[in-house]
Amino acid sequence: MTLLLDIAPHISPVSPNTPGAELYERFQNEPDTLAIAVVDQAGAPVGLVERNAFLVLMAAQHGYALWSKRPASHMMKRDPVVADGDTTLAEFFGSVLAERPSELLHGFIVTRAGRYAGVGTALALLQASAAAASSHAETMSRLASEAGEALAAKGRFLAVMSHEIRTPLNGVLAVAEIVRRKSQQPDLAPFIDTILESGGALLRLLNDALDLSRAEAAGLGLDEAPLSAGRILEDVSGLWSAQAELKGLEIRAVYDGPADLWILADSVRLRQVLNNLVGNALKFTSQGGVDVRLAAVVEGDDVRLAGTVTDTGPGIPGDRLEAVFAPFQQTEEGMRHGGAGLGLAVCRQIVERMNGTISARPREGGAELAFEIPLRRLPAPEAEAGAPQAVEAGEAVHVLIVDDNATNRMVAQTLCEMFGCSSEAVDNGEDAVEAAASGRFDLVLMDIKMPGIDGIEATRRIRSGGGPASQAPILALTANADPSDAAFYRMCGMNGVVEKPIKPERLLAAMNAVLQVGGEGAEARAA
Secondary structure (H helix, E strand, C coil), X not given: CCEHHHHCCCCCCECCCCEHHHHHHHHHHCCCCCEEEEECCCCCEEXXXXXXXXXXXXXXXXXXXXXXXXXHHHCCECCCEEEECCCEHHHHHHCHHHHCHHHHHHCEEEEECCEEEEEECHHHHHHHHHHHHHHHHHHHHHHHHHCCCCHHHHHHHXXXXXXXXXXXXXXXXXXXXXXXXXXXXXXXXXXXXXXXXXXXXXXXXXXXXXXXXXXXXXXXXXXXXXXXXXXXXXXXXXXXXXHHHXXXXXEEEEEECCCCCEEEECHHHHHHHHHHHHHHHHHHCCCCEEEEEEEEEEECCEEEEEEEEEECCXXXXXXXXXXXXXXXXXXXXXXXXXXXXXXXXXXHHHHHHCCCEEEEECCCCCCEEEEEEEEEEECCCCCCCCCCCXXXXXXXXXXXXXXXXXXXXXXXXXXXXXXCCEEEEECCHHHHHHHHHCCCCCEEEEECCCCCCCHHHHHHHHHCCCCHHHHCCEEEEECCCCHHHHHHHHHCCCCEEEECCCXXXXXHHHHHHHHHHCHHHHHHHHC
């Protein structure tokens, strides 16, 4: 259990009478010091001098001459966030952070028995939270690999751990994204981006582990729907082009097949296979590029979809061509680049679930991975009439947020504020039913797993209440958002699902989608 004292170093404080020149010298000699506490004679904190704000004063015209002789009491922030050092990170996120999140950009003071003990920063909070979430994920993967002889038990374990890890990870990634958007300190941007990238990698690892468990237990489902074969590569190349450019590589994606070909397939799983293969190729390639080719061969009412991903990396040893698709198996080169060895194993499970085959082929100067999947051909759909414009979430939209986790409530409320919406929050299903019955909400964001009345039962009670209030759109915000889960939530009366960790653009798109469908009702309630 991490305490605030563990992440707040004891940086020597100053007195209220310390001249600005001395503070300036401190910041110049201590480049890693982001804030200095100001304490009285008894050691109690009375203010905080934040590095950037202070240096801006000094850098102004005649700034040094004006402020160098003035005492620290004239330049300090008089009401900084102050917290007891024995407070845990979870408690801090749930109380102080929820009340004054923007203040953390300036730092906060940690005390013990009322006396100054250290200075903490938003960056230290994010790093500690990310480390805690990473530790949870590593424990999950280790325990999952040890439970190979009990697939059903492992599946239940991973389902529970997925939810439990996604909850703090939602706080880490969402708060990092909010800080990135609100921060006015460019020097912190690389650190925040690192947290977002690391959290994203952690989330992909979590998803791979869960998918592998489902596949081994024959629980990996396919959600097939009409799909344009020619558009499969569009998202894939767009997703990886930026990363390829950062490494000085070229990614080339080519589709070979009829432009108007439609197939019956699970687009999410197909793109998951391609993304795993392309991401794997980019990881091992330091110069040259990656070629992605997707060929569709029509044979009557059937289609043979063949994909190849070729790179110019170190290649795969001949005796390891089959082993790379086994869980937790990597080449020596793979171990040097890191990772859990799950990506290719998940690809094999998905392809085989689609009655296809996947293999690694020997190649000079790189590696080539290829798959082939039999699919059904569909007639091209008729052109649809122009769809109505999406109803953008705006000031007229009042949102009810239901979640038993304080950090999740804070994140959802901050995002709603960023979208221009007003919001209210409750921490249990019973209060949610009562609040929704008032009819003052245009949209409900509902957590699923809550003690007492959970999100499913709360939704059922809202829907059975009658009147216009019972028709308000309800979006599930949950870590359990598999296709089967999403279908069940809709059966229970929900209008859509947004998976945790919450991505702002996905939440806004989902809000717009359900508000578009129920736009007239929302306008009536807003009026």
